[in-house]
Amino acid sequence: MSSPAITDCGCPPPAAAPLTIKNFRSELKPIWCPGCGDYGVVTALYRALVNIGRPPHEVAFISGIGCSSRIPGYTTAYGFNTVHGRALPVAQGIKMANPDLLVLVAGGDGDGFSIGGGHVPHAIRRNLDLTYIVMDNHIYGLTKGQLSPTTPRGAKTPSSSHGSMEQPVNPLLYVLAYGAGFVAQGIPADMDGLTKMIEAAIRYPGFSFVNIQSPCVTFGDPNDQMKVQKAKMRKLAEMGHDPTNRLHAMDLAQAYGTELYTGIFYQNPNPPPTYDSQIRERQAALQATAPAA
Amino acid sequence: MLNDMIIGMAGSGGDGIVSAGDALISASAREGYYAMLTKSFGSQIRGGESSCRLRVATTPVLNPGGTLDVAVVLNWEDFLRFGGELPVGPDTVVLYEKKTGIEPAAIPLEVKPAIVLAVPMSELAMKSAGTLQAKNNVVLGLLAGWFGLAREAILEGIRRKFSKKGAEILQGNERAYAAGLEYADQHPLARDFRLSPPVARGGKRRVVDGNEICAEAALFAGCKFFGGYPITPATEIMQHLQKDIWKHGGSLLQAEDEIAGIAAVVGASFAGKKAMTATSGPGFSLKSEVIGLASITELPLVCVNVQRGGPSTGLPTKTEQADLFAAVFSAHGDTVRPVLAPIGVRDVFGVTVEAFNIAEQYQTPVIVLSDQEIAQRKDIIDPVDTADFKIVDRVKPTPEELAQGYNRFKFTDSGISPLSHPGMPGGSYLAAGIEHNEHGDPTSSGEMHERMNDKRLNKLNPLKQRRDLFILEGDPSAPLGVISWGGMAGATLEAVRTAQARGLPVKLLIPKLIYPIAEEVYRDFFASLQHCLVVEQSHQGQLYRIIRMWVDVPRGFTSLARSGANPISPDAIVRRIAAMAENTPATPSTTSR
Ligand SMILES: Cc1ncc(C[n+]2csc(CCOP(=O)(O)OP(=O)(O)O)c2C)c(N)n1
Numbered sequence: 031m032s033s034p035a036i037t038d039c040g041c042p043p044p045a046a047a048p049l050t051i052k053n054f055r056s057e058l059k060p061i062w063c064p065g066c067g068d069y070g071v072v073t074a075l076y077r078a079l080v081n082i083g084r085p086p087h088e089v090a091f092i093s094g095i096g097c098s099s100r101i102p103g104y105t106t107a108y109g110f111n112t113v114h115g116r117a118l119p120v121a122q123g124i125k126m127a128n129p130d131l132l133v134l135v136a137g138g139d140g141d142g143f144s145i146g147g148g149h150v151p152h153a154i155r156r157n158l159d160l161t162y163i164v165m166d167n168h169i170y171g172l173t174k175g176q177l178s179p180t181t182p183r184g185a186k187t188p189s190s191s192h193g194s195m196e197q198p199v200n201p202l203l204y205v206l207a208y209g210a211g212f213v214a215q216g217i218p219a220d221m222d223g224l225t226k227m228i229e230a231a232i233r234y235p236g237f238s239f240v241n242i243q244s245p246c247v248t249f250g251d252p253n254d255q256m257k258v259q260k261a262k263m264r265k266l267a268e269m270g271h272d273p274t275n276r277l278h279a280m281d282l283a284q285a286y287g288t289e290l291y292t293g294i295f296y297q298n299p300n301p302p303p304t305y306d307s308q309i310r311e312r313q314a315a316l317q318a319t320a321p322a323a
Numbered sequence: 324m325l326n327d328m329i330i331g332m333a334g335s336g337g338d339g340i341v342s343a344g345d346a347l348i349s350a351s352a353r354e355g356y357y358a359m360l361t362k363s364f365g366s367q368i369r370g371g372e373s374s375c376r377l378r379v380a381t382t383p384v385l386n387p388g389g390t391l392d393v394a395v396v397l398n399w400e401d402f403l404r405f406g407g408e409l410p411v412g413p414d415t416v417v418l419y420e421k422k423t424g425i426e427p428a429a430i431p432l433e434v435k436p437a438i439v440l441a442v443p444m445s446e447l448a449m450k451s452a453g454t455l456q457a458k459n460n461v462v463l464g465l466l467a468g469w470f471g472l473a474r475e476a477i478l479e480g481i482r483r484k485f486s487k488k489g490a491e492i493l494q495g496n497e498r499a500y501a502a503g504l505e506y507a508d509q510h511p512l513a514r515d516f517r518l519s520p521p522v523a524r525g526g527k528r529r530v531v532d533g534n535e536i537c538a539e540a541a542l543f544a545g546c547k548f549f550g551g552y553p554i555t556p557a558t559e560i561m562q563h564l565q566k567d568i569w570k571h572g573g574s575l576l577q578a579e580d581e582i583a584g585i586a587a588v589v590g591a592s593f594a595g596k597k598a599m600t601a602t603s604g605p606g607f608s609l610k611s612e613v614i615g616l617a618s619i620t621e622l623p624l625v626c627v628n629v630q631r632g633g634p635s636t637g638l639p640t641k642t643e644q645a646d647l648f649a650a651v652f653s654a655h656g657d658t659v660r661p662v663l664a665p666i667g668v669r670d671v672f673g674v675t676v677e678a679f680n681i682a683e684q685y686q687t688p689v690i691v692l693s694d695q696e697i698a699q700r701k702d703i704i705d706p707v708d709t710a711d712f713k714i715v716d717r718v719k720p721t722p723e724e725l726a727q728g729y730n731r732f733k734f735t736d737s738g739i740s741p742l743s744h745p746g747m748p749g750g751s752y753l754a755a756g757i758e759h760n761e762h763g764d765p766t767s768s769g770e771m772h773e774r775m776n777d778k779r780l781n782k783l784n785p786l787k788q789r790r791d792l793f794i795l796e797g798d799p800s801a802p803l804g805v806i807s808w809g810g811m812a813g814a815t816l817e818a819v820r821t822a823q824a825r826g827l828p829v830k831l832l833i834p835k836l837i838y839p840i841a842e843e844v845y846r847d848f849f850a851s852l853q854h855c856l857v858v859e860q861s862h863q864g865q866l867y868r869i870i871r872m873w874v875d876v877p878r879g880f881t882s883l884a885r886s887g888a889n890p891i892s893p894d895a896i897v898r899r900i901a902a903m904a905e906n907t908p909a910t911p912s913t914t915s916r
């Protein structure tokens with residue numbers, strides 16, 4: 031493809047890109063509930079994409095099913111709103127078929143850690159260069175408020191009117207344990223922080239994960255909304271956390287559900303080779319030995 | 324002399340029966356014969372009982388055949404376990420291991436074979452080569468000696484196989500082969516059972532199985548991505564593809580499960596590449612939701628289902644044609660997906676290429692129903708001339724169309740809309756599992772849903788005019804008809820030819836395009852018919868039922884259907900054709916029942 035001045039993630043430097051948010055916002059008007067955290071997520075994403083500077087047609091944006099999974103439609107990227115839980119495998123097929131694309135994946139906590147949970151470890155260990163954004167509202171929004179895999183124990187929902195009896199998944203610890211090279215957490219109320227971490231995630235050469243605690247105003251816990259989050263948030267950078275320290279990152283990640291840490295938990299200082307770079311190498315090597323008939 | 328011979332062999336894993344079969348078919352190919360080799364195993368992965376049957380002939384072989392001409396028994400327990408797969412008849416020559424200690428008159432068979440010979444196979448192996456491992460080469464010597472099979476070519480094969488293993492091992496196996504030959508020469512059979520010499524020697528014939536040729540065809544068709552998960556009997560497609568797909572600029576993913584496999588295929592197709600997956604029953608069931616996604620997003624892909632016995636784990640190593648309903652109705656919603664089925668190993672090439680072409684042309688998932696037998700059977704085939712095939716690519720939007728404002732799902736006369744892919748400036752759109760308008764924007768409008776269903780269903784209508792995807796044989800005015808498909812087509816073809824040779828007024832229809840049902844092709848076929856028989860390997864007779872769903876059938880429309888792993892022999896089909904003839908007033912000998 032014809033992008034000039036390729037950096038490690040395939041992104042040209044921002045100076046070469048006279049792009050604005052308008053280039054990334056589609057004509058579809060979001061149908062999220064007023065006040066839904068996902069509005070903030072898409073705004074942060076527009077900003078990050080402006081900073082990255084790849085034109086929208088070189089971006090493939092893949093999601094599953096859920097309120098949050100509507101997000102690709104609100105961008106001018108090539109969007110693919112797939113089926114519930116399968117965004118990661120579809121995205122990997124896209125990236126393998128065309129490693130030149132910037133591939134973004136997004137969805138809800140249910141999409142990513144319940145029905146699609148089995149795909150997450152494999153996406154991590156395969157390490158294609160893509161960015162996975164989870165809008166973690168601790169609830170099933172689209173189906174009107176049932177338990178999600180990150181709903182706290184004891185929560186009363188339409189599918190748990192006597193209280194949840196399950197321990198929630200810890201998305202941060204989960205992806206760290208499987209060896210993700212980039213792990214961050216943000217909130218829509220901290221727009222600048224969120225924008226920066228999405229941008230850093232995209233620039234990371236390999237699988238990157240951003241957990242966004244994106245409140246559901248309609249079915250979510252009233253004590254887990256924007257204002258509360260903003261007050262509760264503690265920035266990892268200000269806490270002196272060294273994001274190259276994986277063990278410390280895991281230690282901090284254990285506070286998921288009690289503390290609200292934001293920022294980069296972990297970024298591998300020596301990123302291992304990506305699957306897509308290995309594909310190119312293998313293709314080149316085998317084509318050199320024996321060209322296809 | 325015989326022009327056609329069926330040899331069946333059975334033993335335990337260590338007896339090397341299957342590799343003897345491989346050696347025989349390779350030698351037969353070099354010698355200029357046609358042949359078909361089927362293997363069968365017990366459920367153990369390694370070391371259990373194993374068997375193979377080779378049908379070798381001077382003209383192309385259409386099916387593995389029924390009753391054995393020659394049965395080779397290394398031990399009786401293993402042989403009997405294969406029951407109906409290795410049927411012995413009154414004309415069979417039975418060779419068995421003398422060490423089994425059973426007298427020729429006391430062998431545990433219900434029929435009395437033509438000739439029964441107890442041969443000291445182990446003893447000959449020990450004496451000549453000093454190891455029981457050479458027993459299968461003794462067997463090859465016996466077969467070459469008694470039945471006139473490819474003597475020189477077998478020896479050449481033994482040399483090729485053992486030359487790398489050192490002089491001692493090579494010579495031992497050569498001696499074992501010679502010992503078999505010598506034993507046969509010294510004990511001539513009471514009757515001549517030898518195979519006629521081949522019609523034409525040499526040529527570029529090769530030995531190949533359906534899975535291998537499927538992978539070759541995919542690469543030829545332009546496949547650039549494969550995503551799948553191992554499952555018997557489809558795994559070899561992935562295993563062959565992973566060797567070479569990279570050279571073609573493609574890539575391959577052994578996914579974490581079948582859902583991820585086909586999801587990645589949908590992704591690759593969205594990214595603009597031809598892509599496929601291959602699986603068998605259980606995996607096919609898992610893929611169904613994503614197959615529906617490909618239908619609504621109108622993304623081309625090929626999904627091969629190598630059928631095995633089902634439901635669930637079923638009979639994983641045996642063939643069946645019971646996934647036709649599953650293929651035709653493979654996902655929820657009002658959808659039609661083309662279903663194709665090859666009729667034999669060589670045909671897998673053309674059908675796979677056609678599947679890609681149809682997928683690309685009509686922007687739809689296409690399902691190929693292969694089966695265990697075709698997939699794992701080895702055939703000697705004449706080379707495929709790739710010049711016979713054209714390659715079809717999806718229609719992409721032109722720069723003008725992109726400049727005017729691109730509508731991914733634009734309504735067109737053909738129902739096919741130009742398809743962009745990421746990286747194409749101006750072609751961005753939202754692909755979604757949700758219903759959409761022409762532009763791709765989500766909608767819940769009943770009116771739009773109706774129009775999009777029209778588009779997705781009607782675009783496939785021209786396929787029904789593809790008469791080249793049907794085989795028709797026999798007098799078009801015949802009052803009797805037979806229909807068969809996929810793996811059963813070969814036996815049916817042979818049976819119909821036999822019936823025709825006996826003067827029965829029967830014609831044959833073999834669809835390779837199984838779905839959508841080409842109503843006109845069937846109507847034309849039925850026009851002259853009083854009776855029609857549908858032959859297939861499933862308990863319910865699935866094609867029989869699907870035809871009835873779409874077309875008015877003749878009065879005497881019947882089914883010959885058996886569950887997988889119960890082969891339907893050409894003889895059984897001929898008998899049913901003869902019975903139909905008896906019930907047909909037009910034929911002279913008729914009385915009604
Ligand atoms: C196979 C399948 N099962 C169930 C559903 C119904 N469904 C749609 S979205 C969803 C859960 C949404 O929750 P989440 O992924 O957290 O996204 P959110 O709506 O909260 O953003 C469910 C159960 C579906 N669409 N497909």
Ligand code: SF4
Pocket residue numbers: 061062063065066067068097098167171172245246247248249250
């Ligand atoms: S239901 Fe919740 S998650 Fe869905 S749009 Fe409304 S606020 Fe957002």
Ligand SMILES: [Mg+2]
Pocket residue numbers: 096138139140165166167168169170171178
């Ligand atoms: Mg949710």
